[in-house]
Amino acid sequence: MRVVIAEDQLLLREGLIALLREHEIEVVAQAEDGEGLLRIVGAHKPDLAIVDVRLPPSFTDEGIRAAVEARRRHPDLGVLILSQYVEPVYTAELLAGGEGGVGYLLKERVGDIPAFLDAVRRVAGGGTALDREVVAELVGDRRARDDGPLDSLSPREREVLSLMAEGRTNNAIAEALVVTPGAVEKHVSNIFGKLNLPAAADDHRRVLAVLAFLRATDGG
């Protein structure tokens, strides 16, 4: 797997590179700003770009804009956004374009190394990895709202839905909830039935269907 990193803070950039190298993930190039990201993505054609939201020169959402542009130019590029904060508007923009994998994690999740590496591999492989806070913004708060279709789900089904939205596989969901993969499969087909979603063959399409549904019901 070939990875590029766009992060202006030396401490974090060096830490990430060391961490990925320890796990035999090759960091082929690094950049400190949005322009640099577009340049190294064009030059190295990596599988994955790990991008900080806040980059020079504007120190606002430069990273998101550059990531969206990189995905537009290279639709099969996987983009994993790391940020100190999650914002629904950024999630929506990231999910809107491209065929490749998408991830949006809080920076501190990097500390849980197995989970972080799992997310890196998933996104590089075209999958999805959304922070549980991102998913909570999409799912959690809808629970209090009346007459939404999510109300028809049982609490366990909602948990499964959230984990699906994070981009996890059936096996990973089963592990997280301490149930059998068979039980998860049953929940998943119930959820798809209740929400009237088309059955999806692979995990990534499944996540996109769920996210599309959640975003369509956004705004109450």
Place this chain on the structure above:
Amino acid sequence: MTRLLAMAPPWAKELWRLVPRVPAQVGGGISLLSFIIWALTGAGTPWFLWTWLAVWLALALVVAWRWSRLAPPGPRRSLETVGAFSLVLSINAIFNWAIGGAGYFWPIWVILGFGIAFSVYFLYLRNRGADLRPARERELTERVETLTETRRGALDVQAAELRRIERDLHDGAQARLVALSMQLGRAEEGLADRPEVAALVRQAREEATAANAELRDLARGIAPPVLTDRGLAAAVEALGSRSPVPVTVDAQLGRRPAPVIESAAYFVVAESLTNVAKHAPGARASVTIRLDREELDLVVADDGPGGADLEAGSGLDGLRRRVAALDGDLEVASPVGEGTRIEVRLPCG
């Protein structure tokens, strides 16, 4: 004389103070002397009145000059000088006419002449756009302008300062905590053969994560990044989607107002939606924002039970002060049973 002065209107006292002491005494002496001489020489034609007229004219011109010097230099002062001299000379013409036998009222031409000269000068100055307001009014206006400017400056500095603090947290403490989590994560991996130590390291990592989450909430509370990055409409959308009650947002701005206006509007919406969630959990809320060239209008309405009060010390009162400091106003209408409506107007020309 002193008692007489005490009873006089303020403008008369003002004028009296301008009369030059020694010349007034000398002039008074000459007037009295000429009166006595006239009386002793048979009290014929009252020629002494001409002496009086000369003394009055000399003193009145000095007073007029001194009075016009009271105004600060500028067009207003020259206008006052012309006016004062015109007045003195017109009055003098009337006296002259009266002493000279009070026949045909020729002083009307003198008065008319001065009147026209004064008016022409006034119109000329006004046409040139000269500032003809009295000194006091001008001082107060300038003071208000300075205060408005410096208050706004202070608020702008404060807004910039809050954003700087948010940025410092982001690049400083938060970045270090992330680096710490990362290092602890790597340490944990290396301790696979010592599970009890690995558990300790894991706890430490979770503490670091919790500390970072607290800093994130703090940062969002002082200067929400999405507000800085994407402006008011996106930030209010984000507030709406985070709120546990359903919120419809209709924000049409077209341009970005000053940071201090943006953050005041943002925190009004944040506080109002928190209140809706707290006091009217079953309600629906709507946020409407409009921005034209002069002001930002903001309405947060809900269909909850109403009855919200704007007591001192409440969150709403704090917001009202914040809005008032920007020369805006905040109104709350919350009749029991009819929901709550908070309207804010913020000038931003």
